[in-house]
Amino acid sequence: MPVRSRSTDKRERILAAAVKVFAAKGFYCARVSDVAREAGVADGTIYLYFESKEDLLRGLYEENMGKINEGVREIVDGDGPVLQKVSQFFEAWARFALDDPDLAEVLTVEIRESGKYMNEFAAPLFGEFLRHLVSLIDEGQAAGEFRTDVSPKTVARAMFGAMDELALAWVMSKRKWNLMGAGSEVLKIFLLGLKNPQLATSD
Amino acid sequence: MPVRSRSTDKRERILAAAVKVFAAKGFYCARVSDVAREAGVADGTIYLYFESKEDLLRGLYEENMGKINEGVREIVDGDGPVLQKVSQFFEAWARFALDDPDLAEVLTVEIRESGKYMNEFAAPLFGEFLRHLVSLIDEGQAAGEFRTDVSPKTVARAMFGAMDELALAWVMSKRKWNLMGAGSEVLKIFLLGLKNPQLATSD
Amino acid sequence: MPVRSRSTDKRERILAAAVKVFAAKGFYCARVSDVAREAGVADGTIYLYFESKEDLLRGLYEENMGKINEGVREIVDGDGPVLQKVSQFFEAWARFALDDPDLAEVLTVEIRESGKYMNEFAAPLFGEFLRHLVSLIDEGQAAGEFRTDVSPKTVARAMFGAMDELALAWVMSKRKWNLMGAGSEVLKIFLLGLKNPQLATSD
Amino acid sequence: MPVRSRSTDKRERILAAAVKVFAAKGFYCARVSDVAREAGVADGTIYLYFESKEDLLRGLYEENMGKINEGVREIVDGDGPVLQKVSQFFEAWARFALDDPDLAEVLTVEIRESGKYMNEFAAPLFGEFLRHLVSLIDEGQAAGEFRTDVSPKTVARAMFGAMDELALAWVMSKRKWNLMGAGSEVLKIFLLGLKNPQLATSD
DNA sequence: GATGAATGAGGGTTCATTCAT
DNA sequence: TATGAATGAACCCTCATTCAT
Numbered sequence: 001m002p003v004r005s006r007s008t009d010k011r012e013r014i015l016a017a018a019v020k021v022f023a024a025k026g027f028y029c030a031r032v033s034d035v036a037r038e039a040g041v042a043d044g045t046i047y048l049y050f051e052s053k054e055d056l057l058r059g060l061y062e063e064n065m066g067k068i069n070e071g072v073r074e075i076v077d078g079d080g081p082v083l084q085k086v087s088q089f090f091e092a093w094a095r096f097a098l099d100d101p102d103l104a105e106v107l108t109v110e111i112r113e114s115g116k117y118m119n120e121f122a123a124p125l126f127g128e129f130l131r132h133l134v135s136l137i138d139e140g141q142a143a144g145e146f147r148t149d150v151s152p153k154t155v156a157r158a159m160f161g162a163m164d165e166l167a168l169a170w171v172m173s174k175r176k177w178n179l180m181g182a183g184s185e186v187l188k189i190f191l192l193g194l195k196n197p198q199l200a201t202s203d
Numbered sequence: 204m205p206v207r208s209r210s211t212d213k214r215e216r217i218l219a220a221a222v223k224v225f226a227a228k229g230f231y232c233a234r235v236s237d238v239a240r241e242a243g244v245a246d247g248t249i250y251l252y253f254e255s256k257e258d259l260l261r262g263l264y265e266e267n268m269g270k271i272n273e274g275v276r277e278i279v280d281g282d283g284p285v286l287q288k289v290s291q292f293f294e295a296w297a298r299f300a301l302d303d304p305d306l307a308e309v310l311t312v313e314i315r316e317s318g319k320y321m322n323e324f325a326a327p328l329f330g331e332f333l334r335h336l337v338s339l340i341d342e343g344q345a346a347g348e349f350r351t352d353v354s355p356k357t358v359a360r361a362m363f364g365a366m367d368e369l370a371l372a373w374v375m376s377k378r379k380w381n382l383m384g385a386g387s388e389v390l391k392i393f394l395l396g397l398k399n400p401q402l403a404t405s406d
Numbered sequence: 407m408p409v410r411s412r413s414t415d416k417r418e419r420i421l422a423a424a425v426k427v428f429a430a431k432g433f434y435c436a437r438v439s440d441v442a443r444e445a446g447v448a449d450g451t452i453y454l455y456f457e458s459k460e461d462l463l464r465g466l467y468e469e470n471m472g473k474i475n476e477g478v479r480e481i482v483d484g485d486g487p488v489l490q491k492v493s494q495f496f497e498a499w500a501r502f503a504l505d506d507p508d509l510a511e512v513l514t515v516e517i518r519e520s521g522k523y524m525n526e527f528a529a530p531l532f533g534e535f536l537r538h539l540v541s542l543i544d545e546g547q548a549a550g551e552f553r554t555d556v557s558p559k560t561v562a563r564a565m566f567g568a569m570d571e572l573a574l575a576w577v578m579s580k581r582k583w584n585l586m587g588a589g590s591e592v593l594k595i596f597l598l599g600l601k602n603p604q605l606a607t608s609d
Numbered sequence: 610m611p612v613r614s615r616s617t618d619k620r621e622r623i624l625a626a627a628v629k630v631f632a633a634k635g636f637y638c639a640r641v642s643d644v645a646r647e648a649g650v651a652d653g654t655i656y657l658y659f660e661s662k663e664d665l666l667r668g669l670y671e672e673n674m675g676k677i678n679e680g681v682r683e684i685v686d687g688d689g690p691v692l693q694k695v696s697q698f699f700e701a702w703a704r705f706a707l708d709d710p711d712l713a714e715v716l717t718v719e720i721r722e723s724g725k726y727m728n729e730f731a732a733p734l735f736g737e738f739l740r741h742l743v744s745l746i747d748e749g750q751a752a753g754e755f756r757t758d759v760s761p762k763t764v765a766r767a768m769f770g771a772m773d774e775l776a777l778a779w780v781m782s783k784r785k786w787n788l789m790g791a792g793s794e795v796l797k798i799f800l801l802g803l804k805n806p807q808l809a810t811s812d
Numbered sequence: 813g814a815t816g817a818a819t820g821a822g823g824g825t826t827c828a829t830t831c832a833t
Numbered sequence: 834t835a836t837g838a839a840t841g842a843a844c845c846c847t848c849a850t851t852c853a854t
Contacts, residue, residue, distance in 0.1 A: 010838090010839090028231035031822090031823065031824085032823075032824060032825085033823080033824090041839075041840085042839060042840045042841055043824090043825085043840085043841065043842095044825080044826075044827080044839075044840060044841065044842095045838080045839055045840070045841095047824095047825065047826080048838070048839075052824080052825080053823095053824065053825090150388050150391075150392065151385070151388065154369070154385045154388050154389060155388075155389070155392070157365075157368055157369060157372050158365035158366075158368065158369060158389040158392070159365070160368060161364040161365045161366070161367060161368020161369065161371075162360075162361035162362070162364045162365040162368075163361075163364070164364060164368065165360055165361065165363060165364020165365075165367065165368070166357070166360060166361060166364065168364075169360050182354070182357045185353050185354065185357050185358070186357060186358070186361040188353075188396070189353065189358070189361070189392075189393060189396030189397055190392060190396055191396070192395060192396040192397075192398075193391070193392030193393055193394070193395040193396030193397075194392060194396075195395075213813095213814095234847090234848060234849085235848075235849060235850085236816095236848080236849090239816095244814080244815090245814060245815040245816055246815085246816065246817095246849090246850085247814070247815055247816065247817095247850085247851075247852080248813085248814055248815070248816095250849090250850070250851080251813070251814075255849075255850080256848095256849065256850090416817090416818090434637035437843090437844065437845085438844075438845060438846080439844080439845090447818075447819090448818065448819045448820055449819085449820065449821095449845085449846080450818075450819060450820065450821095450846080450847075450848080451817080451818055451819070451820095452846095453845095453846065453847080454817070454818075458845080458846080459844095459845070459846090556794050556797075556798065557791070557794065560775070560791045560794050560795060561794075561795070561798070563774055563775060563778050564771035564772075564774065564775060564795040564798070565771070566774060567770040567771045567772070567773060567774020567775065567777075568766075568767035568768070568770040568771040568774075569767075569770070570770060570774065571766055571767065571769060571770020571771075571773065571774070572763070572766060572767060572770065574770075575766050588760070588763045591759050591760065591763050591764075592763065592764070592767040594759075594802070595759065595764070595767070595798075595799060595802030595803060596798060596802055597802070598801060598802040598804075599797070599798030599799055599800070599801040599802030599803075600798060600802075601801075619834095619835095640826090640827065640828085641827075641828060641829080642827080642828090642837095645837095650835080650836090651835060651836040651837055652828090652829085652836085652837060652838095653829085653830075653831080653835070653836055653837065653838095654834085654835055654836070654837095656828090656829070656830080657834070657835075661828075661829080662827095662828065662829090814854100815852100815853100815854080816851105816852100816853105816854100817851105817852095817853095817854105818850105818851085818852090818853100819848105819849100819850085819851075819852100820847105820848100820849105820850100821847105821848100821849100822846105822847090822848100823844105823845105823846095823847090824844105824845095824846095824847105825843105825844090825845095826842105826843090826844090826845105827840105827841100827842100827843095828840100828841105828842100828843105829839105829840085829841100830837105830838105830839085830840075831836100831837100831838095831839090831840100832836100832837105832838095832839100833835100833836080833837100833838105
């Protein structure tokens with residue numbers, strides 16, 4: 001039976017509260033005391049676990065983007081056919097958004113938060129995420145499934161952008177429609193659009 | 204012939220300064236006095252033209268998104284074949300980013316700024332932009348060019364997301380690669396992926 | 407007719423208020439808003455003239471210690487007999503305390519404020535002050551008025567300590583007794599104690 | 610034979626730690642947790658022995674100033690010639706500084722901390738210390754050794770100020786020079802300066 | 813219209829103190 | 834007794850906004 005120390009629990013509660021509050025008000029409009037209240041702790045307690053408000057965002061980002069990266073890495077490193085792995089990749093992404101739309105919103109929005117310090121920590125993890133996707137496209141080209149006259153990097157970026165925008169739209173629309181279905185539609189477009197014309201069989 | 208009053212010029216200078224400063228530091232980290240210095244006016248002067256810092260962002264957004272919408276509307280309302288119009292649509296979008304990357308960054312990033320009041324003004328104009336794209340997809344389906352088993356809204360959103368992400372990546376990478384070329388690649392993927400399989404001729 | 411800019415006046419008012427408040431509550435117990443209220447300005451106004459609370463203390467110190475140093479330098483560089491200059495030196499010091507006991511208290515107390523950053527700025531000016539006194543002792547020895555078997559540095563430091571303690575006691579006692587008279591007594595002790603025994607005439 | 614309880618030891622350790630930390634960072638800049646770490650106890654433990662941070666300073670002050678007062682009282686109440694007792698008085702003072710420079714710094718600096726509550730407890734003990742010195746001067750005057758045209762209180766204060774400043778300078782200079790020697794020089798100045806001119810024998 | 817000094821509310825952060833274990 | 838995680842009041846400083854000139 002797992003025994004989590006009190007502090008670990010509290011750290012998690014603070015992170016969860018931060019996700020909720022940042023999603024609701026945005027990082028800059030959110031007050032640290034909002035997060036504290038949401039987490040049910042005193043303002044000062046947050047500073048026992050995080051160095052600053054910004055560090056709280058960083059912690060939130062690294063913790064969760066780390067998990068996502070883990071998940072997609074397993075898929076990318078898996079054994080099945082590449083087309084199936086691409087599907088799984090985006091399913092995983094969609095499931096993550098479905099599971100915690102607030103978190104999806106924060107990661108999705110904050111990743112844009114242009115310059116300054118933010119990207120100093122966001123970039124590496126996002127870069128890793130993208131590299132996994134690039135690997136898949138590479139693999140697809142190597143397997144003869146995808147056309148080779150496109151840049152995997154460009155394709156990966158575009159696919160991510162399309163899916164991310166979908167997730168954002170879904171979050172903003174108060175989750176009124178079927179994200180997974182829309183994701184499938186878009187994925188199909190990409191797979192068709194990338195299909196190697198040399199392949200004997202049409203879909 | 205239109206004669207712009209001196210004050211209109213100043214308004215433009217302030218807006219241009221705001222674009223530059225917001226792109227560099229982000230809306231929340233930018234100070235009104237930064238914008239004033241960049242515009243070469245006094246802090247107080249900004250409040251002769253805008254009600255608040257937020258109103259400055261609104262003005263910036265409406266002015267520029269308005270122009271973009273005008274541009275794409277002309278394309279959408281134009282007479283050529285739908286496939287050509289789709290190409291023109293994204294060319295216009297890319298050209299806008301190429302012409303003023305700072306502006307592209309601000310619009311691209313701030314549009315995400317989930318929360319609060321922001322979207323109260325961003326949504327309508329962005330919605331209009333999206334509707335133009337949806338119209339094109341609709342038109343393509345009606346013309347038999349595109350498959351009809353996909354939701355135009357979903358497709359439009361995905362296409363926008365892909366292109367927007369490309370623009371963002373390009374901006375963030377300090378414009379080191381060819382945005383227009385990458386955009387063409389991605390557009391081709393979408394057009395192939397959307398192509399009506401009933402069409403006799405393959406591309 | 408001297409025209410002081412408004413800002414100069416305000417800076418002076420803030421400095422004067424800081425002297426009063428720091429004297430009354432001590433630097434660390436004083437709140438910036440106390441100084442602001444005393445000066446009749448808004449909290450933020452202080453930061454138009456000083457970078458931080460600490461900078462306010464630094465400004466106060468440099469401005470006033472600078473003036474004191476100027477005053478004693480003129481005396482040290484003057485032409486009269488050295489014994490007379492020593493008297494003038496301490497008279498000047500006492501007059502400064504009499505003129506602005508609050509200021510005397512702040513300078514006297516804060517100069518002790520041991521380590522850290524404080525002395526980074528206090529040391530040079532206090533060092534200058536001490537050097538002026540050392541010069542006088544040197545001069546007295548060279549002139550044959552003072553014994554030469556004592557270190558001018560040690561003597562200067564002791565004389566300063568004695569006078570400073572007197573000033574502090576006077577300030578703390580709510581100025582109930584005659585500082586100038588006590589100062590004369592002490593000065594006489596030092597002058598007798600330092601007197602060159604070779605001198606033919608006894609006092 | 611006195612058996613110190615474990616708790617008394619801990620109290621002593623905390624006091625010693627406080628001396629060290631207060632000397633290094635100053636009372637206001639020192640954190641209670643700094644003292645706790647230095648003492649090797651938990652933060653909360655300090656509050657088992659002291660009511661507050663201020664009380665810790667009070668305890669430190671009373672304990673040590675008490676010892677000093679005891680020491681000088683023995684000297685003052687001793688039997689030897691008054692001139693010798695004066696020498697012993699300041700030797701004791703210097704030895705105290707030499708033995709524990711950190712403590713000297715704290716007592717020396719904090720005694721100035723003008724304001725508030727501080728002096729409520731410092732004043733009595735410092736007053737006692739001064740009264741011992743005043744007694745000596747009185748005694749010297751009564752014995753015909755010192756001139757009687759000076760106020761013993763003033764003289765005592767000045768002597769203390771001179772010696773204290775010397776100790777402070779020595780502490781601040783990282784103890785680079787000979788405090789005891791400098792003290793002797795200064796004491797000699799005072800003794801010469803105070804010498805009763807009626808005395809047949811010159812020194 | 814234009815200025816920029818002044819304002820003051822607001823918020824991130826610190827740290828003395830408490831208390832459940 | 835001893836602990837140290839938790840508390841929350843306090844405070845320095847920022848910066849959007851105002852307004853006298």
